[in-house]
Amino acid sequence: MTSSRASRLFSASAAIRGAGAPLDATKLKVQNHSTPSQPRANDELVFGKTFTDHMLTIEWTKQNGWGTPEIKPYGNLSLDPAACVFHYAFELFEGLKAYRSRDDKITMFRPDKNMERMNKSAARICLPTFDSDELIALMGKLIEQDKHLVPQGEGYSLYVRPTMIGTTAALGVGTPDRALLYVITSPVGPYFKSGFKAVKLLATDNATRAWPGGVGDKKLGANYAPCILPQLKAAEKGYQQNLWLFGPEKYITEVGTMNVFFVLKDNATGKKELVTAPLDGTILEGVTRDSILTLARENLDPKEWEVNERYLSINEVAERARKGELVEAFGAGTAAVVSPIKEIGWQDENIDVPLQPGKQAGKLTEQIANWIADIQYGRQPHGNWSRVVANLK
Missing domain, CATH: 3.20.10.10 (D-amino Acid Aminotransferase, subunit A, domain 2)
Incomplete structure (x- = not known):
């Protein structure tokens, strides 16, 4: 994307976001799950099939801006059948991971890059943008809430899925005036069942x-x-x-x-x-x-x-x-x-x-996989690529 095109999109997105309240992690409210679950064995973790006890939700309206962030028990969403996400694909998502490091910390890998891309996606389809650091802080709180469910071992991690959808209930094609940003997390093993195989x-x-x-x-x-x-x-x-x-x-x-x-x-x-x-x-x-x-x-x-x-x-x-x-x-x-x-x-x-x-x-493929794993699991720090979100001690 050229800088001029990007600036036009973000200018339009700023108008969409309006003069309402910005996303604010300090307003977070937490509702604890009444019966915390126990970690599953690693060999039971099929990618994207198991979820943690809690989720994060934040509603947005054009009139008021970003509402109160809430961490609450994982559960179904309630949406109007006319919500524009169903009819006109007002939906975007991200995917990133959190890892257990060797010094008993949980870190997210380069979340700033994911938030930058998420804001670009939001701007492109006329959904609201947000302060990246605020959402990173909220995701950290969500991960900390269920830190006992982050799996251990090489190749295992907590997959984090931030999603934003348009929720305006109207069948006319137009700019959404309501949206929902939510985050769910999933303990995962290797993406392919076969593991690291060509x-x-x-x-x-x-x-x-x-x-x-x-x-x-x-x-x-x-x-x-x-x-x-x-x-x-x-x-x-x-x-x-x-x-x-x-x-x-x-x-x-x-x-x-x-x-x-x-x-x-x-x-x-x-x-x-x-x-x-x-x-x-x-x-x-x-x-x-x-x-x-x-x-x-x-x-x-x-x-x-x-x-x-x-x-x-x-x-x-x-x-x-x-x-x-x-x-x-x-x-x-x-x-x-x-x-x-x-x-x-x-x-x-x-x-x-x-x-x-x-x-x-191949030799370089194997080497690159090891370079990245060393950073993700805390064996070889690399600048600010790993952001600590919880301590296990």
């Missing part, structure tokens, strides 16, 4: 995930439902996910619901390249993506490596594979963190992606 992708050009001038760079629910049918068709052919292509050039954009990276090597010079698609408005501004690029630029020897954000076509990948210059590939996102790729189906052929002998990932 997956097979189907390069897909008969369906388009996002397009220039659209909202592919926003976390809107409306971006996800249309992708399920192509995923089912890919699964019928034995592939776990779609590798989304765009345009006559067949540029690679994302994989499933994640950003995607490729490692290439120039046989003539021996120099290697880590490459991912540029942020041109069609690519989600992934927090894990940004983290990987930052860590790669900090840790990889520039004499041996280039780290680039550029357009990469499936035809280039196929050609580089034929020349023995495709080294590895992986997806990256909050849920799975890093997901290695072993094969790409394209034009009735398979592009094989090398893996380390006896392993399920």
